[in-house]
Amino acid sequence: MRLRDIWHDFDWTLFCAILVLSAISLIEIYSATKNSQFEHYAALKQLVWICIGIGLLFIVAALDYHIISEQIPLLYMAGIGVLVYTLALGRTVSGSRSWIVIGPMRLQPSELVKVIVIVAVARYLSELRNVRYLNLEQMIKAGLICGIPVALVAMQPDLGTTITFLPILGIGLLVRGIKPLTFVIMLVCFVLALPISWPFLGQHQRDRITNFVNPEQDLKGSGYQVNQSKIAIGSGGALGKGIFKGSQNQLEFLPTRHTDFILAVVGEEMGFAGVGLTLGLLGFILFRAINTAQTARDELGLFIVMGVFGIYFFHTLENVGMVIGFMPMTGIPLPFMSYGGSSIIAVFMAMGLVIGVRRRRYVN
Amino acid sequence: MQHRDGLELLRSRVSIISYAVVIVLGVLVFGFWQLQVVQKSHYADLADKNRIKEIRLVAARGKIYDRNHKILADNRPSYNIVYVRENSPHSVEQTVAALTTGLGMSAEELTQKIDRKKKDPSYQPITLKEDAGTGDVAYVMAHAYELPEVSVEFQPRRLYREGQVAAHALGYIGEVTEAQLQESSDLKPRDLVGIAGLELVYDSVLRGVDGSRHVVVNNSGREIETLPDEVKPISGHDIYTTLDLDLQKAAEDAIGDRVGSAVVLDPRSGEVLVLASKPSFDPNHFASGISPFEYRLLMDDPNHPFENRAIRSAQPPGSIFKVIEAAAGLESQTVTALDHVYCKGSETFNGRSFGCWKPAGHGNVGMYEAIVNSCDVYFYNLGKTLGIDKISQFALMTGLGRKTGVDLPGETTGLIPSEGWSQRVKRVKWALIDTINLSIGQGKINVTPIQAAWAVGGLASGGRLKQPRLVQPQELRRSGFESPDVGYQTYTVSEDTVETVAKAMWGVVNDGGTATSARVNGFDVAGKTGTAQVVNKSIYKKGSENEDHAWFVGFAPYRNPEIVVSVLLEHGGHGGEVSAPVAHAVLDMYYQKKTGHFNEGTAQKVASLMSQP
Numbered sequence: 001m002r003l004r005d006i007w008h009d010f011d012w013t014l015f016c017a018i019l020v021l022s023a024i025s026l027i028e029i030y031s032a033t034k035n036s037q038f039e040h041y042a043a044l045k046q047l048v049w050i051c052i053g054i055g056l057l058f059i060v061a062a063l064d065y066h067i068i069s070e071q072i073p074l075l076y077m078a079g080i081g082v083l084v085y086t087l088a089l090g091r092t093v094s095g096s097r098s099w100i101v102i103g104p105m106r107l108q109p110s111e112l113v114k115v116i117v118i119v120a121v122a123r124y125l126s127e128l129r130n131v132r133y134l135n136l137e138q139m140i141k142a143g144l145i146c147g148i149p150v151a152l153v154a155m156q157p158d159l160g161t162t163i164t165f166l167p168i169l170g171i172g173l174l175v176r177g178i179k180p181l182t183f184v185i186m187l188v189c190f191v192l193a194l195p196i197s198w199p200f201l202g203q204h205q206r207d208r209i210t211n212f213v214n215p216e217q218d219l220k221g222s223g224y225q226v227n228q229s230k231i232a233i234g235s236g237g238a239l240g241k242g243i244f245k246g247s248q249n250q251l252e253f254l255p256t257r258h259t260d261f262i263l264a265v266v267g268e269e270m271g272f273a274g275v276g277l278t279l280g281l282l283g284f285i286l287f288r289a290i291n292t293a294q295t296a297r298d299e300l301g302l303f304i305v306m307g308v309f310g311i312y313f314f315h316t317l318e319n320v321g322m323v324i325g326f327m328p329m330t331g332i333p334l335p336f337m338s339y340g341g342s343s344i345i346a347v348f349m350a351m352g353l354v355i356g357v358r359r360r361r362y363v364n
Numbered sequence: 365m366q367h368r369d370g371l372e373l374l375r376s377r378v379s380i381i382s383y384a385v386v387i388v389l390g391v392l393v394f395g396f397w398q399l400q401v402v403q404k405s406h407y408a409d410l411a412d413k414n415r416i417k418e419i420r421l422v423a424a425r426g427k428i429y430d431r432n433h434k435i436l437a438d439n440r441p442s443y444n445i446v447y448v449r450e451n452s453p454h455s456v457e458q459t460v461a462a463l464t465t466g467l468g469m470s471a472e473e474l475t476q477k478i479d480r481k482k483k484d485p486s487y488q489p490i491t492l493k494e495d496a497g498t499g500d501v502a503y504v505m506a507h508a509y510e511l512p513e514v515s516v517e518f519q520p521r522r523l524y525r526e527g528q529v530a531a532h533a534l535g536y537i538g539e540v541t542e543a544q545l546q547e548s549s550d551l552k553p554r555d556l557v558g559i560a561g562l563e564l565v566y567d568s569v570l571r572g573v574d575g576s577r578h579v580v581v582n583n584s585g586r587e588i589e590t591l592p593d594e595v596k597p598i599s600g601h602d603i604y605t606t607l608d609l610d611l612q613k614a615a616e617d618a619i620g621d622r623v624g625s626a627v628v629l630d631p632r633s634g635e636v637l638v639l640a641s642k643p644s645f646d647p648n649h650f651a652s653g654i655s656p657f658e659y660r661l662l663m664d665d666p667n668h669p670f671e672n673r674a675i676r677s678a679q680p681p682g683s684i685f686k687v688i689e690a691a692a693g694l695e696s697q698t699v700t701a702l703d704h705v706y707c708k709g710s711e712t713f714n715g716r717s718f719g720c721w722k723p724a725g726h727g728n729v730g731m732y733e734a735i736v737n738s739c740d741v742y743f744y745n746l747g748k749t750l751g752i753d754k755i756s757q758f759a760l761m762t763g764l765g766r767k768t769g770v771d772l773p774g775e776t777t778g779l780i781p782s783e784g785w786s787q788r789v790k791r792v793k794w795a796l797i798d799t800i801n802l803s804i805g806q807g808k809i810n811v812t813p814i815q816a817a818w819a820v821g822g823l824a825s826g827g828r829l830k831q832p833r834l835v836q837p838q839e840l841r842r843s844g845f846e847s848p849d850v851g852y853q854t855y856t857v858s859e860d861t862v863e864t865v866a867k868a869m870w871g872v873v874n875d876g877g878t879a880t881s882a883r884v885n886g887f888d889v890a891g892k893t894g895t896a897q898v899v900n901k902s903i904y905k906k907g908s909e910n911e912d913h914a915w916f917v918g919f920a921p922y923r924n925p926e927i928v929v930s931v932l933l934e935h936g937g938h939g940g941e942v943s944a945p946v947a948h949a950v951l952d953m954y955y956q957k958k959t960g961h962f963n964e965g966t967a968q969k970v971a972s973l974m975s976q977p
Binding site: 129132171174175176177228230231232233234235236237238247248251252253267271272275276279283286287290293294298299302306309313317320321324326 | 378381382388389391393395396400401403408410411580581582588
């Protein structure tokens with residue numbers, strides 16, 4: 001493999017979409033944090049993470065995904081090891097032992113392990129050739145591949161990140177094929193899961209769910225954040241109040257504005273136009289992933305890309321839905337947009353996988 | 365080719381998923397469209413409510429002065445501690461818990477104040493502490509960051525400089541009620557409005573227009589900037605009343621701790637110089653939020669300190685009614701001043717004996733002697749001759765039993781009976797003995813002190829009745845308010861009648877009559893005492909509730925009077941003994957001021973010397 005091959009058939013369109021999203025993200029992270037004494041350098045740090053992310057994107061895209069797949073047992077064991085290490089010796093931030101510190105960097109290993117799990121699940125599913133519908137044993141095996149790291153993340157405990165793993169498995173099973181009856185049973189189980197798990201949920205999680213069902217009940221307490229987010233977005237109007245001019249953002253009415261609610265800042269300062277552009281670019285990336293999956297040369301490539309798609313489709317659905325009150329509140333970041341090194345690195349590496357699969361789509 | 369087919373199957377499933385993406389993105393974009401385009405103005409309002417805080421700039425109320433520009437109702441700066449529930453980062457319980465020590469108030473007290481306003485919109489500030497001390501203000505300022513929902517509000521507050529003096533005339537103010545808010549569109553919640561007295565009657569003149577200032581605040585309540593749309597408050601108009609503070613104080617001091625009232629009018633203009641009612645209350649208590657306990661205490665006081673007795677206490681006039689009756693007799697030419705009656709100490713009508721106050725009798729008395737000595741027998745006979753119709757017609761004409769129209773709320777009508785009234789209301793036929801009783805001002809007849817002053821002053825002025833006013837129309841017009849002219853009624857009464865009655869009343873004070881204690885050297889004071897029986901004399905006990913009401917009505921000078929005084933001490937005893945000295949204090953002060961002998965500095969010096977041990 002020659003180095004200049006990297007540029008051959010590189011998906012520059014997708015890459016440009018990512019860069020534009022990153023630019024919007026940097027502007028609004030700066031806007032959301034410029035008055036804050038604690039997060040003053042957030043935009044600069046994010047820029048560094050994006051640069052690292054771009055570097056990793058190129059490396060992952062350059063590697064043949066088959067080579068990555070071959071190394072997956074090793075990578076998977078390493079991922080489990082890091083998660084165990086995190087559980088044992090990680091740093092606790094807002095109740096979750098989910099961080100490790102390496103030199104100047106603070107990382108959430110669970111974000112990076114997602115990428116490994118994508119490839120691991122894809123490898124397992126792609127090896128089940130010519131199977132029209134999965135049988136129970138196969139489903140359990142696939143579930144375990146995904147389930148072991150999920151269990152470790154759930155123990156941190158980090159419910160939001162735990163949930164984001166599930167679409168890898170969900171999309172994988174749907175594409176690999178499950179019998180319609182099995183699908184219905186799984187759906188029923190999922191619906192029943194909520195009332196059964198209710199007594200095991202913490203008060204904080206229950207509040208979020210009741211509040212989603214009835215957002216007006218407690219606008220000062222648990223409903224405060226979503227309410228302020230809706231005010232920010234709604235008051236932004238069609239064209240926004242102007243960058244650095246959003247009152248909800250600048251006067252700090254909006255909570256966690258540079259992370260989970262970054263889209264509310266976009267909505268307030270750039271209006272429906274800015275949100276439209278952001279959602280358009282995210283939609284383009286998702287469709288590019290679907291297109292890449294459909295043109296992948298083999299099943300491994302297809303499952304890898306669909307795994308990436310599953311995770312980030314879910315991220316987008318949940319985060320965007322949350323800021324306008326369509327989804328319950330969770331701490332799930334918006335891909336490319338929310339501040340945070342681990343999620344940026346994970347999404348850039350995942351994009352590296354997509355671009356890598358696309359480069360090799362032609363069958364000789 | 366199995367492999368290729370398998371891949372095709374997977375691809376077809378991927379295509380199905382792409383529809384899900386279209387649907388999800390469509391729903392999300394629709395959500396943003398709803399918020400940002402359809403409901404934009406609603407959310408823009410909410411965002412403004414978040415960031416813009418209105419600070420109310422309370423307008424100062426107009427001041428109230430006496431006729432010599434001495435201040436009666438002033439304003440002083442004060443601060444309220446207010447609480448706004450909207451956007452509060454704390455629950456009510458948390459806020460209350462944080463404030464109890466700082467404001468020195470119990471949690472129950474604070475919660476009660478908040479609960480009382482629970483139904484108000486949450487942006488409406490709730491006053492937690494009125495007229496807060498510097499310690500409270502400092503505490504709230506120091507905790508502005510932790511408790512952005514609590515703030516200090518500046519408010520000019522009423523200060524009644526003289527405390528209890530003229531409290532019934534001035535009235536007091538309080539927070540606007542729900543009913544008032546619905547009635548008037550220019551009132552806003554939490555406005556202070558007049559509740560009684562002049563504060564109520566001239567509320568629209570005195571009340572200013574509040575201003576406002578808008579500031580941009582951040583989530584912690586910190587003020588970021590002030591918007592340039594400040595509206596300055598417009599102070600209310602000052603009012604110069606006709607009251608004379610010196611005379612008012614003289615009257616109130618003379619009444620002292622007794623229950624009663626005094627009214628002083630200028631019969632030429634209707635100006636009210638004194639309007640005193642005792643016991644009184646301190647309207648300053650209302651200015652800084654009277655506690656429910658204090659209020660109950662005042663309300664439950666058996667002497668009813670809130671009652672404005674000068675215009676509301678209607679009592680039988682007793683012998684002061686003889687003056688009116690005498691004039692009625694002369695005007696109807698039923699008697700002449702020279703007609704004499706023999707008083708042997710009592711007289712029998714319809715087989716029932718009516719005694720004179722002097723059991724030994726007055727002997728042969730004409731009108732002059734009858735008034736000077738207040739001979740009951742003379743007036744029994746005059747009343748019998750006149751008859752109820754002529755008496756009541758004349759009495760009503762002079763102003764008794766009618767509202768004077770004074771510019772204060774709650775004036776009572778009193779009662780001048782007639783045959784028709786007796787038939788209609790009491791359902792009994794008017795009897796001769798009723799007329800006999802009425803002819804000495806007893807029985808079914810009630811007049812208020814202001815009516816007594818108005819009627820006697822009007823009669824002494826030759827039948828000219830000027831509506832009593834504490835604020836003259838020209839004073840209101842000066843402030844740009846419309847005001848009708850002072851009410852003015854006249855009735856025909858001959859100069860001879862006026863002269864005869866006035867001369868006799870002069871005799872009461874200056875010719876060994878019943879009110880020599882009202883005499884002022886150099887000032888021709890005329891007057892008439894009255895002692896109105898409360899109940900049957902058999903259970904008479906001095907100092908008890910059953911003691912007689914003591915009246916005095918007087919004017920000076922006795923020709924073309926410029927001042928008329930009426931005093932009523934309830935259950936006070938004999939008019940000549942107790943009420944005439946009160947009138948004397950007022951008339952003496954008036955005369956000293958008029959002749960330039962009254963010097964405030966000297967008066968104060970004397971007072972301070974006397975207060976020293």
